[in-house]
Each structure stands twice: as C-alpha cells, then as structure tokens.
Amino acid sequence: MKKKKINILLVDDNENFLTNIAQRVKLKGFNVFTALNGSKALEIAKKQHIHVAVVDQKMPDMPGLVVITRLKELIPHIKTILLTGHGGEKLKEATQALNSSYFDKSDMGKFWNFLSNLPLGNINILLVDDNQNFLDTLAERIKLKGYDTYLALNGAQALEIAKNVKLHLAVVDQKMPDMDGLIVITKLKEIDPDIQTILLTGHGDEKLKEATQALNSAYFDKAEMNKFWNVFRKLLLHLEQSMAAAAMTNGGNLEDAVKMQPKHSKKK
Amino acid sequence: MVNSRVWSPGMLFGSMIAFFLTSPVIAFATELGATGGPDKPWWFWPIILFIFCFILGILAVMAGVGGGVLYVPLVSGFFPFHIDFVRGVGLMVALAGALAAGPGLLRRNLASLRLSLPVALIASTFSIFGAMLGLYLSSLNPDIIQTCLGATIIAITMLLLFSKNTEKPVVTNQDAIGMAFGLRGTYWDDGAGESVKWKTHRTLAGMFMFVIIGIVAGMFGLGAGWANVPVLNLLMGAPLKVSVATSKFLLSITDTSAAWIYMNRGCVIPLIAIPSIVGLMLGSLVGVRILAVAKPKMIRYMVIGVLFFAGLKALDKGLGLGLLG
Amino acid sequence: MTTKDEQATKPSQNQIVYANMLVVGVWVSIFIMMVTYFIYLANILPAHADISIITQNWDKGVNEFLHATNSPHGWGWVGLLAKGDFLNYIGFAFLALMTIICYIVLLKGFISQKDWTYAVIAFLEIAVLSVAASGLLGSGGH
Numbered sequence: 001m002k003k004k005k006i007n008i009l010l011v012d013d014n015e016n017f018l019t020n021i022a023q024r025v026k027l028k029g030f031n032v033f034t035a036l037n038g039s040k041a042l043e044i045a046k047k048q049h050i051h052v053a054v055v056d057q058k059m060p061d062m063p064g065l066v067v068i069t070r071l072k073e074l075i076p077h078i079k080t081i082l083l084t085g086h087g088g089e090k091l092k093e094a095t096q097a098l099n100s101s102y103f104d105k106s107d108m109g110k111f112w113n114f115l116s117n118l119p120l121g122n123i124n125i126l127l128v129d130d131n132q133n134f135l136d137t138l139a140e141r142i143k144l145k146g147y148d149t150y151l152a153l154n155g156a157q158a159l160e161i162a163k164n165v166k167l168h169l170a171v172v173d174q175k176m177p178d179m180d181g182l183i184v185i186t187k188l189k190e191i192d193p194d195i196q197t198i199l200l201t202g203h204g205d206e207k208l209k210e211a212t213q214a215l216n217s218a219y220f221d222k223a224e225m226n227k228f229w230n231v232f233r234k235l236l237l238h239l240e241q242s243m244a245a246a247a248m249t250n251g252g253n254l255e256d257a258v259k260m261q262p263k264h265s266k267k268k
Numbered sequence: 269m270v271n272s273r274v275w276s277p278g279m280l281f282g283s284m285i286a287f288f289l290t291s292p293v294i295a296f297a298t299e300l301g302a303t304g305g306p307d308k309p310w311w312f313w314p315i316i317l318f319i320f321c322f323i324l325g326i327l328a329v330m331a332g333v334g335g336g337v338l339y340v341p342l343v344s345g346f347f348p349f350h351i352d353f354v355r356g357v358g359l360m361v362a363l364a365g366a367l368a369a370g371p372g373l374l375r376r377n378l379a380s381l382r383l384s385l386p387v388a389l390i391a392s393t394f395s396i397f398g399a400m401l402g403l404y405l406s407s408l409n410p411d412i413i414q415t416c417l418g419a420t421i422i423a424i425t426m427l428l429l430f431s432k433n434t435e436k437p438v439v440t441n442q443d444a445i446g447m448a449f450g451l452r453g454t455y456w457d458d459g460a461g462e463s464v465k466w467k468t469h470r471t472l473a474g475m476f477m478f479v480i481i482g483i484v485a486g487m488f489g490l491g492a493g494w495a496n497v498p499v500l501n502l503l504m505g506a507p508l509k510v511s512v513a514t515s516k517f518l519l520s521i522t523d524t525s526a527a528w529i530y531m532n533r534g535c536v537i538p539l540i541a542i543p544s545i546v547g548l549m550l551g552s553l554v555g556v557r558i559l560a561v562a563k564p565k566m567i568r569y570m571v572i573g574v575l576f577f578a579g580l581k582a583l584d585k586g587l588g589l590g591l592l593g
Numbered sequence: 594m595t596t597k598d599e600q601a602t603k604p605s606q607n608q609i610v611y612a613n614m615l616v617v618g619v620w621v622s623i624f625i626m627m628v629t630y631f632i633y634l635a636n637i638l639p640a641h642a643d644i645s646i647i648t649q650n651w652d653k654g655v656n657e658f659l660h661a662t663n664s665p666h667g668w669g670w671v672g673l674l675a676k677g678d679f680l681n682y683i684g685f686a687f688l689a690l691m692t693i694i695c696y697i698v699l700l701k702g703f704i705s706q707k708d709w710t711y712a713v714i715a716f717l718e719i720a721v722l723s724v725a726a727s728g729l730l731g732s733g734g735h
Binding site for chain 2: 604605607608609611612613615616618619620622623626627629630633634644645647648651652653654655656658659664665666667668678679681682684685686688689691692693699710711714715717718721722724725726728730
Binding site: 239240241242243244245246247248249250254255256257258259260261 | 328329330331332333334365366368369371372373375376378458459493497509512513515516549552553555556557559560563
C-alpha cells in the first residue's frame with residue numbers, strides 16, 4: 001500500500017460544490033474531509049492531520065482567511081488554498097490549484113509503477129470531446145511528443161475504446177451530450193483502475209490551455225526522467241566521439257580528428 | 269574560439285604546450301628512472317602514474333601516435349616495474365583506449381566490420397601465441413624481451429618517421445579472397461565533402477602480415493596501430509582513414525586475447541593499472557580538445573624522439589651495456 | 594550526394610548494435626574501475642596483499658611476484674573479490690569481456706542474415722577469445 005495518504009479538507013457552505021469537488025479529489029486517490037463552515041473545519045483539523053485545506057472565502061460564520069489563519073495555528077505545515085471565485089469560476093480555481101500543487105507528488109509512486117510497466121515512449125492517450133476541431137489540435141500536439149492518441153467524440157465511444165485498448169491516460173471534457181466527463185472518468189476507472197485521468201472544464205481556448213497544462217504537469221515526471229537519460233546519453237555520445245577523434249590522430253592527419261570532435265559534428 | 273587557421277598564435281601556443289608538456293616529462297622521468305624504488309610512500313605511485321599517463325595521453329593524441337605504443341617503452345624505461353607488469357597493464361591501457369574509440373568509428377562507417385573480422389581473427393589468435401612466448405621468454409631472462417622490445421621500438425620510430433601512407437590508394441582489381449569476404453565499403457569524407465568508395469587487394473599477403481602483427485602485439489603488449497595502418501593502407505589498399513579507424517577497432521579485438529593471457533598470468537596489478545588506464549583516457553579526451561586550438565607539428569617529432577630514446581634505453585638495459593645509466 | 598551513396602555510407606545494422614553495446618560497456622567498466630580503486634585505496638575493503646609488499650616486489654618477474662604476494666592466477670581472483678585489491682578485477686574482466694559479448698550479438702546478426710562466412714569467423718573469434726579468457730593457456734606459470 002501507499003506509505004501515506006494525503007488528507008484534504010474542503011470547506012465551503014455550498015453543499016453542491018463540496019460534493020462535486022470531493023468526488024474529483026477522491027478519484028485522484030486522496031482522503032477527503034468536508035466542512036460546511038469554518039468552525040466545523042477547525043473541529044476536523046483538531047482531530048485529523050490535514051495536509052491540504054481548500055477554503056472558500058465567503059462563508060456565514062467566518063471568512064475563509066480567518067479559517068486559514070486558525071488552521072495554520074493548529075497545523076503549521078498545512079498547505080492552504082483560498083477560493084475567491086464564484087460558481088463555475090470557483091470550481092475551476094479549485095481544480096487547477098489542486099492539480100498544480102498535488103498531482104505530481106501524490107501520484108509519483110503510482111506514476112513510476114505505471115511507467116515501469118510500459119515500453120518507453122509507448123503511451124496511449126485517450127482524448128474525449130464532442131468538438132472534433134479541439135480533438136484534432138490536441139491530438140497533433142500530443143503526437144509530436146511521441147505518444148499514441150485515441151479520439152472519442154462522446155462518452156460511449158470513449159468507453160468502447162477503453163474496453164479494447166490499454167489506455168494510460170484519458171483527457172475528458174466535462175460537458176458532453178451523452179454523459180458528463182466525471183461520469184466517463186468514473187467508468188473509465190472501473191474498466192482500468194490504473195488509468196490516469198484529466199478532466200477539462202474550461203471552454204474554447206481556455207479548454208485547450210487547460211488541457212495542455214494538465215498534460216504537461218502529468219507528464220512532467222516522465223520528461224524529467226528522459227532529461228536524466230538524455231544527459232547520460234549526451235555524455236556517452238560526447239565521450240564516444242572524442243575517443244574516436246583521438247583515435248583518428250593516429251593517421252597523422254590531425255585536421256580530421258578536429259573535425260570529428262563533438263562540437264564539429266553537430267551539423268549533421 | 270581561436271581559429272586554427274590563424275597560424276602564428278596557433279603555432280606559438282602549440283610550441284608552448286609542446287615545451288611545457290615534454291620537457292618536464294623527460295626530466296621527471298629520467299629522475300624517476302635513477303631514483304625510483306621502494307623507498308617512496310605508497311600513494312606516490314598511483315598519483316605519479318596518473319599524472320604521467322594523463323600527459324602521455326595528451327601527447328599521444330597531439331603527436332598522432334597510439335597511446336598503447338608509448339606506454340610500454342616509456343613506463344618500462346622510467347618506472348621501476350618489471351617488464352611483465354608493464355606489458356600486462358600496457359595491454360589493458362591499449363585495450364581500453366581501443367574499445368572506447370570503437371563505437372564512434374563504427375558509427376561513422378570508418379571502421380569496417382567486414383574488413384576487421386577476418387584479420388582480427390588471425391591477429392588475435394597469434395597474439396595469444398605472442399603473449400605466451402613473451403611471458404615464457406621473460407621468465408627465462410627478461411633481458412631477452414628488453415632487447416627485442418628496444419629493437420622493435422626503434423624500428424617503430426623509423427616507421428613513424430619515414431613511412432608515407434597514401435590517403436586514397438588506387439585499387440584497380442580486387443583479388444578473389446577480398447571479393448569473397450566482401451572487403452569494400454563507402455565512407456563519408458568530411459574534409460573533402462564527398463563519399464569515398466573503397467575495396468582491397470593483396471588480401472592474402474595482408475592476412476599473413478597480421479600473423480606477425482599479432483605475435484608482436486602479444487609479445488610486447490604494445491598497441492599495434494603502427495603496424496596495422498601501413499598493412500591495411502599500403503599493402504591492402506584501404507583508404508588511410510579507413511585503415512586508421514579499422515586499425516584501432518582491430519586493436520580492441522587483438523588486445524583482448526593477449527590481455528586475457530597476461531591477466532590470467534597475474535600481470536595486471538590493479539595499483540598500477542587503473543591510474544594508467546584512467547589517466548591515459550582522460551589525457552586523450554583533453555588532447556583532442558587542445559587539438560581544436562592548436563596542432564603543433566613539433567610535438568610529433570618530440571614524442572618520436574622520446575620514444576627513440578626509450579627504445580635505446582630498453583636496448584641498453586637488455587644488452588646490459590650500461591651506457592644510459 | 595545521391596540517396597544511393599547516402600545508403601552506402603550508412604553503417605550496417607550490425608555495426609550500430611556493436612557500437613551501442615560497446616559504448617555503454619566501456620564506460621561502465623571504466624566507472625567500475627574508478628569506484629573499486631577508490632574502495633581499494635581508501636581501505637574500505639582491506640587488501641589481500643599489502644601495498645608495501647606490492648611495491649617491494651613489482652620489479653621482480655610475475656611468478657616471483659605472485660609468490661611474494663600470495664596471489665592466485667587464472668580466475669582465482671573471483672574467490673578474493675571481498676579483498677580491496679582483487680575487487681578491481683571486476684572492471685578489468687568486464688572490459689576484457691566486452692568484445693566477446695559484442696561478438697555473440699554479431700554472430701546472431703550474421704546467422705539471421707545467412708552470412709555464413711562471417712558467422713563462422715565470428716564463431717571462431719568467440720572461441721579464440723574464450724580460450725584466452727578461460728585461463729587454460731595463460732596460467733601455466735609455476
């Protein structure tokens with residue numbers, strides 16, 4: 001099992017919002033606690049070791065900032081996120097904040113496992129959106145990074161693909177005609193519990209930006225790993241070429257050797 | 269970056285390097301030969317060997333002489349080690365350098381696998397015999413080996429000075445054996461900006477020469493580039509670049525078999541071997557860097573001069589003349 | 594340069610495989626040597642033969658040296674890997690085995706290409722190098 005689960009406390013007076021975001025956070029494998037107001041939140045924090053608190057600013061009993069200050073007194077190392085937006089805006093804010101600060105860390109172990117199970121570079125990514133244009137643009141970008149993409153225009157198609165292909169990552173739009181993105185994600189996870197998912201909530205350009213960012217952060221680890229191997233590979237190549245150049249001096253033509261050096265051979 | 273085409277600063281810099289590198293080596297080495305012995309603290313040897321081999325590696329590259337061929341005569345001339353260990357470690361040094369150079373040469377299609385394989389089989393087989401013969405002779409009397417080594421080294425200096433390799437030998441008719449083995453190829457000549465096709469001739473005579481090369485390489489623990497190149501180039505008609513690269517790659521196979529014989533006999537002392545291998549390797553890496561800035565011709569003559577001196581010294585030691593102390 | 598020429602200047606698949614294996618093998622063995630040498634000199638693992646005994650005897654012939662340092666020949670070092678000095682043999686052996694390993698891969702390549710002449714040459718080379726490495730020939734000293 002995992003060494004340590006991350007406990008996340010969500011504080012908002014809007015019950016709808018709470019359940020919605022809690023569901024998403026749970027899907028990522030975090031422990032979720034919810035509180036409808038500030039005093040309840042503080043009560044929970046006294047009993048549980050909370051790692052992250054997501055707090056709405058506008059609440060009946062006390063403002064979010066006060067809750068955060070008191071939480072910090074209780075748990076000095078707590079990470080806090082203050083939500084200031086309203087409605088859809090707020091949802092986006094929360095999702096993004098959670099994504100950017102916690103996705104990598106919490107999923108590291110899983111991510112390494114998941115990576116070691118595949119041949120390098122052979123990652124299948126499913127893109128689900130009812131907008132064909134958007135799908136094509138995103139697919140093109142992803143292909144450039146060397147991943148394989150599968151496209152679905154709706155939830156049903158997406159699930160069909162997931163049943164036939166081993167997918168590693170799904171990027172799903174929230175608003176689709178047949179079913180909500182969240183439902184698609186839940187079902188995808190039922191089909192393959194190891195799948196990594198990203199939910200898109202923005203619209204138009206906003207959505208594209210969101211998707212690109214999310215993909216970047218999700219694959220950051222892999223890129224980092226490649227960076228390590230690249231440095232290693234470059235070093236080997238450098239040594240290889242230098243030694244070959246050194247060997248070529250034996251013919252007495254030093255000019256050749258100079259030309260073979262790493263710096264001079266890049267043009268090819 | 270200093271442009272290497274600008275001659276005057278390049279030459280000035282080059283002669284400075286030549287001066288700084290060669291003079292202390294000779295002075296220091298001569299002194300070592302005179303005073304070196306068991307009275308030094310143990311850490312003195314790895315450090316001195318490392319520095320010595322590092323400079324040797326730089327010089328070897330700048331002079332265009334194989335590091336393996338310099339190592340045995342110079343170390344045996346100036347360090348107190350028995351010739352058995354110098355040869356054993358010398359083979360490991362030459363082997364490491366050849367193995368490290370191999371990949372880059374193969375990838376550029378300069379070293380030809382097809383040309384290497386048949387002659388490597390011959391040379392590596394006979395280098396086993398050379399190694400066993402060399403070890404047998406030195407167990408009878410190390411002076412025999414010293415004398416032969418001295419004579420070989422002097423012959424090598426002559427070869428380095430006077431042999432004129434041909435850049436692109438003309439081969440009109442390939443012989444039957446060469447044809448059967450498919451000894452031909454094409455490489456991209458960076459300098460000329462063209463692809464060069466080549467094939468070989470006089471294959472049988474060339475193969476016979478590798479019997480001798482193998483024996484000499486195994487017997488003295490010398491890298492055999494100095495012999496491989498003329499045989500491949502002048503006798504068999506491979507282009508100079510292909511000959512040089514293939515020769516180096518060949519060493520990695522020939523020296524493997526001889527190195528195992530010496531290693532199994534216990535001639536590779538780690539205390540000596542590792543600073544030598546790493547030092548020479550780093551020296552070569554630094555050497556090619558310096559080459560990009562300056563290519564002083566005089567270094568080649570200086571190194572050949574030192575090599576000649578080392579050959580004389582070995583001859584002197586072997587014959588017990590005592591002329592050089 | 595025409596495409597045909599371009600094709601011709603390309604190294605064969607066998608050459609590339611050989612190069613790829615060799616470049617990793619060489620530098621790994623050099624790295625191993627540096628690490629084991631450090632372990633040896635830093636006395637992290639005590640040496641089998643004291644350094645002073647080595648420096649006192651390295652001007653003698655190998656048979657005398659082996660006797661003085663009580664060192665094995667052939668593959669006897671494998672039994673002494675826990676000693677700092679013989680630990681260094683891992684790097685040597687790895688370096689000297691690289692050619693054999695690469696040739697085994699070459700042999701497979703030649704066989705799959707049905708290039709029987711070169712398959713035989715590669716096989717013979719493996720045999721020659723294995724005999725040399727086995728110590729059957731080299732360790733006859735007394």
